[in-house]
Amino acid sequence: EIKSFSEESLPWNTLEIYYNLLNIIGSRLSKQPNKNIIIVGCNNNSGNEKNNLKLSEERAKAVENYLLTVWDIKPNQIKTRWQNLPDNPGNINDVDGIVENQRVELKMTDNDINKPVYLKDIEKSVNPPVIALYPEIQSDAGIKNWEINVKQNEHQLRKFDGNDLPTEIMWQLEDEPMPQVEAPVKIDFKVQDKLGQSKQANETLSLQQLTIKKKRFELKDDKKLERFFLIVFDYNSAEIKSHHIPILNDIKKRIMPDSKVTISGFTDRTGNPEYNLDLAKRRCQEVQKYLKVNEQNLIINPVGNKTLLYDNDLSEGRSYCRTVQIIIETPVLTK
Secondary structure (H helix, E strand, O other): OOOOOHHHHHHOOOOHHHHHHHHHHHHHHHHHOOEEEEEEEOOOOOHHHHHOOOHHHHHHHHHHHHHHHHOOOOOOHHEEEEOOOOOOOOOOHHHHHHHHHHEEEEEEEOOHHHOOOOOOOOOOOOOOEEEEEEEOOOOOOOOEEEEEEEOOOOEEEEEEEOOHHHHHHHOOHHHOOOOOOOOEOOOOEEEEEOOOOEEEEEEEEEOOOOOOHHHOOOOOOOOEEEEEEEEOOOOOOOOOOOOHHHHHHHHHHHHOOOOOOEEEOOOOOOOHHHHHHHHHHHOOOOOOOOOOOOHEEEEEEEEEEEOOOOOOOOOHHHHOOOOOEEEEEEEEOOO
């Protein structure tokens, strides 16, 4: 599995990417043996974790061991240390904050190791999204069974069958497998009656595939959407940190004069909703101060904790909610 690991094949799910964090770091370190990281083990410094530096050490060593054994990272690429509370702890008077302080932090000074994960995709849509099939049979003996096969270039897209014939069959075109090419779709309808007699009917549907290239040629409207999450802000903070700057620089380069930009701010569930809304707004404003988007093309959308992006019963879910989402919508030139 590790040999076939690729960032490009990661799922489009933030928490699933988070669960692959050590593989992402391991992959990058293995490709750049001159780079290094610092692993910091922490505890919540309360109850049975009070001054429990041994536990902090064990947490740091567990992460170090994964990188050394699974990714074969050189020992001189890793430095480990341990302490009680993290440098920027969660709320020590709140259960959620206490749990979040039971963590290991990875510190990197090199942007090549700390850079964002970029995923690209082309969204496909089908219009109309559904095709209704209305099979009709006249049989004095009665139907024993029936079968409908939908194929494109001899590749089966759907199969419907049964005993009692429905009056309507719905083919949801956006469910996989979708028609992939501009080729006819053949529908074969077979039926057998209770005397063993069989009949077959065929129908062909024509499909038109509208590609980006064809859209440009036909002057169809199209746009490129880019989504970024500036993760993560420290607990109760709207401060832009040094590790945010390379990401913001990259985002800034992608904003064209005709781009529409939406900056949305989110928080976790902790605290007063009104305060969280203000905190989300301040996070948006700090990002805009750096990006300097033309106000005519800008939407500031503070959400706070009215909408929780991830499961806040999970420490990582709360952490990844302390974020600003930046959506850049840029028209695709029709040349």
